[in-house]
Amino acid sequence: MTNGDPSTDDDRQTGLVTYSRTLLAPAELARRDRAYAALTEAVRELCDAQLRTEVDLEEVGAVAAEVRAVTARLLTSARERSFGIELGHDGGAREHGNAVLGLRNPFACAVGARAMFWDDRGARATLELGALYEGPPGCVHGGVLALVFDQLFTEAAAAVGQVGMTAELTVAYRRPIPLGTVTVDAWLEVVDGRKRRMHATCHDGDGNLTAEAEALLVLPRWLEGSDAIWPKRPPVDALDGDVSLDPSVT
Ligand SMILES: CCCCCCCCCCCCCCCC(=O)SCCNC(=O)CCNC(=O)[C@H](O)C(C)(C)COP(=O)(O)OP(=O)(O)OC[C@H]1O[C@@H](n2cnc3c(N)ncnc32)[C@H](O)[C@@H]1OP(=O)(O)O
Secondary structure: OOOOOOOEOOOEEEOOEEEEEEOOOHHHHHHHHHHHHHHHHHHHHHHHHHHHOOOOHHHHHHHHHHHHHHHHHHOOOOOOOOOOEEEOOOOOEEOOOOOOOOOOOOOOOOOHHHOOEEOOOEEEEEEEEOHHHEOOOOEEOHHHHHHHHHHHHHHHHHHOOOOOEEEEEEEEEOOOOEOEEEEEEEEEEEEEOOEEEEEEEEEEOOOOEEEEEEEEEEOOHHHOOOOOOOOOOOEHHHHHOOOOOOOOOO
8 A cells, every 4th residue: 555645655564553665865755845834834824824824804704715725736646645654764754644743744843953852761842832732721721731741651651762652651741721821841761561551740831830641551462572662862962952853854
């Protein structure tokens, strides 16, 4: 099965994971990633503007027609299914459709300098969760935070070489989280065979502890001893430097 994208070859199957491999030269792949990252950012800005605009209704109608026309242009050539996982030239995995950190997903909040970073105990991120992520008025949606924790736990486990899938996730919401800057931090606490027990915190922009989470990650039986490839993330010291939109792009 292929993913309908002529720039990738047939899929490689590892357990339940399907990989495709790019057929593009490295420079072309990087050029393409930059172009799609710019498009994604533009769409993200559009979504925010669409949510907050107060232009008159005639203008709203005109913009809706223009956006539909743009959508039709994009669909003149499009994949038939989700992005999935591709393998880059360095063998690294590219999951550009991922809902939290996908390079081509406008809903993703952990991209560029806001990426999820790895260190020797886990992973963390400083995110900007604006109006698009609202739950209680002026505050971050609890489900959005659970989504962020779910991905962060996976990252933290991978950072210390203990990959797994989320089997259980519990969030304790301690106080409302104002929209804006949010810092999340996750680490591995206990490994018991294929089970990994994780812990995480969330702080708001003023440094208040707003939520804590626990998760049980399990290395799936089908993944044990397999050659599944896990994405690599930038080290935490990249936080102070220039972070590319996609760490797999060199
Ligand atoms: C991973 C693949 C990627 C590969 C390449 C990379 C690609 C890069 C991907 C990036 C990915 C990002 C992803 C973001 C984070 C998600 O969104 S993860 C998605 C949400 N989670 C899921 O879809 C998981 C669905 N559940 C499952 O697939 C399976 O139930 C599990 C969790 C893998 C476990 O299945 P299993 O391997 O058959 O485990 P099993 O042998 O039944 O149990 C093992 C142990 O775990 C315990 N256990 C299992 N489930 C539970 C549970 N729910 N509660 C309590 N205990 C449990 C069992 O009791 C058992 O304990 P012991 O008897 O050993 O003490």
